[in-house]
Amino acid sequence: MVMRRLFVPLVCVLGLGLNSCRLAAQLAPTVLPAAQRPAPLPQDPQIPVYFNHNTAQGANYTDPYRQIERPGDDLEGVILQEIAQAQQSIDVAVQELRLPRIAQALAAKQAAGVRVRVVLENTYNQPWPESERSGPGRSNTDAEIAALADQDGDGQVTAAELAQNDAILILRNARVPLIDDTADGSKGSGLMHHKFVVIDGATVVTGSANFTPSGTHGDLTMAVSRGNVNHLLVIRDRALAQAFQQEFNLLWGDGPGGRPDSKFGLQKPMRPAQTFTIGASRVTVHFSPTSPSQAWEMSSNGLIARTLSAANQSVDLALFVFSEQAIANTLATRHQQGTQVRVLIDPSFAFRDFSEGLDLLGVTLLKQDCQAEPNNQPWAAPITTVGVPALPPGDKLHHKFGVMDRRVVITGSHNWSAAANHNNDETVLVIDNPAIAAHFQQEFDHLFKGAQLGITSAVETKIQEAAQACGG
Structure with a gap:
């Protein structure tokens, strides 16, 4: 397993010293010179x-x-x-x-x-609440408001500035x-x-x-x-x-002002995925959530799993959150049958006890109650092509996309989690078009090139400490 030290560069945000900020700058991605940037792809x-x-x-x-x-x-x-x-x-x-x-x-x-x-x-x-518009000792939220609305830089956000911003x-x-x-x-x-x-x-x-x-x-x-x-x-x-x-x-x-007949979450009726032909593309759309009482295969996560199961050569994922066990199991089957799997997850979620990224890396991080995630299935033949991207301080990997065989894209607002599947109002799109997939592939390849892959030493220590605390 590839062992690399991961540093999530939040220290400059927290003001923890010049040396830490220099380290963050070293690990943050660099801007490619114009000559090294890839040619634009046709839309x-x-x-x-x-x-x-x-x-x-x-x-x-x-x-x-x-x-x-x-x-x-x-x-x-x-x-x-x-x-x-x-x-x-x-x-x-x-x-x-x-x-x-x-x-x-x-x-x-x-x-x-x-x-x-x-x-x-x-x-x-x-x-914006009154308490966050002005004054000393601003929080991060206060500072964001001031940066956006305090146009004259006097330290106060006026009613006129608010009305415009x-x-x-x-x-x-x-x-x-x-x-x-x-x-x-x-x-x-x-x-x-x-x-x-x-x-x-x-x-x-x-x-x-x-x-x-x-x-x-x-x-x-x-x-x-x-x-x-x-x-x-x-x-x-x-x-x-x-x-x-x-x-x-x-x-x-x-x-507004009408009957309370809006439908959010599970109040919406169950609707199957719909597929459309749009020029050279075949596009399937599904809206979450789906009740747990319905067949999982009919849900948004079920659509994601079905799409992944059709991959033959490659699966590349760039995800904010990945915590759906059944999707990880689908990837395991594809991997066992020779499909290359590469996964990037946002650093704030990649190595938490519920992250399926840990499954793919073949390890288990016990929860505070000394239990593993229900139905947890770490891979017996783990891969090392799972990790986190190098991003500027404070920025998150907020994508929710996958590229299969360089021709099919899964995307939308839907995080790959049970909460998105069964609670939230979300969109999932599956697009079959190599020209569109090329854009997502280029994005993934750029993020993957500078990524930190494998279990970090800090996470390895966390796993060992949890096992010791639980009598392992």
Whole structure:
């Protein structure tokens, strides 16, 4: 097993000293010189895909909030461009919306006569609280607010600055209709974790990114940050857009002030996956959650497992969370039959006791109660091609994608977990198109090239300490 020391470079965020920050800088990814950046790949005209950490030549833009020239695709710019095309309707379902330019664009479209509706996760359906707008000793959240809204730099965020920069306040002041997942009469069931926009019932913008500075451009208080590693797709197809429209309408119900007939979580009816032919692509979409009383094979995780089981040569995964045992078992079967498996997981989740990454590495980390995860099945023939990417301090691997045989892509908002499968409002897309898969493959290969692979010494120590504490 490959043994490498992993250092998650959060020390600069925590202010733990110059030497630690230098070490973090050494382990953070470097920007490739222009001559070493790969050539841009052709986009599918009906399903272009964008990555905020894109390393291809010509993928550059200026972060509009920090004025940083940087490589990557401008995910906020992609959303704004599609909003600008709207003539009739814009429906937004996103866990969190904190980008003021998007809120301003939605307000302007409503003022121009376009129907605009927004659904959020209830945790994020509030303006910035008074306690986090100004004053000494700011928390990280306070500092982010100040960086975004304190335009004159006087240390205070005024009502006028809030009105221009607090996305939720912008929407409320413009009277844009907005609900969250308490609109069904509950306190919120699971997470409203979607990330999609439907434009004129004909175009869908979706992917892994929340509509926040950290989800697109980077943490505003950290110049080195380049944002949680995310992607967006723009899908131009009316039939598929109608499937997303139906999902949105279930969430919306009668909207603000109407009956509490919105349907979130398991209140939504069971619906099978739908498949569409879009130009050269075959696209399957499934919306979570699925009740545990239904056959697991009919769920989103079941769709993921079925797709993986068809891989013959290679499976490459870039995942924020990987904790679904049945999917790991599917990968074990593929690996036993000769399929190459490579997996990257966000450092904050890769080596926790519930992570299936540990299974693939052939080890078990006991929980605090000295028990292994139920049905835990570490691989008897472990692989060493599992690890964590090298990212700028504070940034997360937020993708939820897999590439099979360099032609099929699994993507969406859906983390590979039981919670996403059985509780949350999520989207899973399976796209069969080699041209689109090439973009995801290029993204994976770049992340994998600098990754830390295998069990780290720190994790090895953690495993041994847990075994000793449990009498092992």
